[in-house]
Amino acid sequence: MSEEPPDFEPTGLGQVRFRDLGLTMAGTALEPILDEFAGELGAAGITRVTPRFYLSTEWGVPFETVAVAIPYYLARPDLAAFHADRTGLVEGTDRGDILRYLRHEMGHVVNYAYKLYERPDWIAAFGSITQPYVEEYRPRPWSTGFVRHLPGWYAQKHPDEDWAETFAVWMTPGLDWRADYAPWPAALAKLELCQAMMAELRERDPIVTDDELDEEVGEIDYTIDDYYDEAEPERGEFPPGLAGALRTIFAEMPATDGAARASALILGHAGALARSVFTWTGHFPEHTRALLRHLAELADQLTLAYPAARQGDALVALTALVTSLAVNHAQSGSYTP
Numbered sequence: 001m002s003e004e005p006p007d008f009e010p011t012g013l014g015q016v017r018f019r020d021l022g023l024t025m026a027g028t029a030l031e032p033i034l035d036e037f038a039g040e041l042g043a044a045g046i047t048r049v050t051p052r053f054y055l056s057t058e059w060g061v062p063f064e065t066v067a068v069a070i071p072y073y074l075a076r077p078d079l080a081a082f083h084a085d086r087t088g089l090v091e092g093t094d095r096g097d098i099l100r101y102l103r104h105e106m107g108h109v110v111n112y113a114y115k116l117y118e119r120p121d122w123i124a125a126f127g128s129i130t131q132p133y134v135e136e137y138r139p140r141p142w143s144t145g146f147v148r149h150l151p152g153w154y155a156q157k158h159p160d161e162d163w164a165e166t167f168a169v170w171m172t173p174g175l176d177w178r179a180d181y182a183p184w185p186a187a188l189a190k191l192e193l194c195q196a197m198m199a200e201l202r203e204r205d206p207i208v209t210d211d212e213l214d215e216e217v218g219e220i221d222y223t224i225d226d227y228y229d230e231a232e233p234e235r236g237e238f239p240p241g242l243a244g245a246l247r248t249i250f251a252e253m254p255a256t257d258g259a260a261r262a263s264a265l266i267l268g269h270a271g272a273l274a275r276s277v278f279t280w281t282g283h284f285p286e287h288t289r290a291l292l293r294h295l296a297e298l299a300d301q302l303t304l305a306y307p308a309a310r311q312g313d314a315l316v317a318l319t320a321l322v323t324s325l326a327v328n329h330a331q332s333g334s335y336t337p
Helices: 010-015 030-043 077-087 095-113 120-126 159-171 185-201 224-231 242-251 262-268 270-281 285-301 308-332
Strands: 052-056 067-071 259-261 305-307
Touching (some): 010 077, 030 095, 067 095, 077 224, 077 285, 242 308, 259 262, 262 305, 270 285
């Protein structure tokens, strides 16, 4: 988002050490967004807690601090494109999306600043913060006990995330959360508790003010490739019968004139599919991208094609196939139930 060009070729980004990127938030599109967020905090009556923002590898708030880590790639468009290519999901696609994540992280800041997680009413509503934190959580889509905010039914991951998501919904400007969650009384009760707590804390100074940083980008010695290679998931087993499923999709639209390769369709929409599937099923983007690469390989082996004029039909059928597989995997850890 900065106007300054990189000092190296974009194709060599992976070999650059994070600390050598020379990243700051000054002069980037993040600056006005953070200014806008400061206005949101004031409007919400959050004036006694002052978060400290810094660039790191991903979003987060170190436990018992008020320091908010923002993904390094949001400081520059080429880094965001690189991240999207490696993971399939940019957490902060535009101004509105970045604000959405900031509200969530501010929920953690408030939780730690006031040690809300020790309060009996907080524990009764959200659960114990000592509950194991499982990265590969299995959400129940459309559960009425949790708010919807970040993709993947993220409130269901852990009590700390349930609070942060509830807080983010409560804080969202112009949102009539009482009307939105009236049909979901359990989620609404959490929002009402958040409202009561924030009214109570409005004039109180925080208990915790530590703003120590964790993995600030200017101090990270390893390369960008090292980071993504470490995070790359192992390729799991795919169910038998996928070749037949692809044949079924594309046999219904035989290609004659104006044929387009099925694999190009699959890979060309991999990013959008990964994000949407994650949003509504909880199936992680990295797993969806691996599945789509496998489907593209099968499509090439089978030399599958379709009439270019029917791309919409092909994409709808492909989305339905991938979503059905993703639901199974998100719920059971396997593509076959």
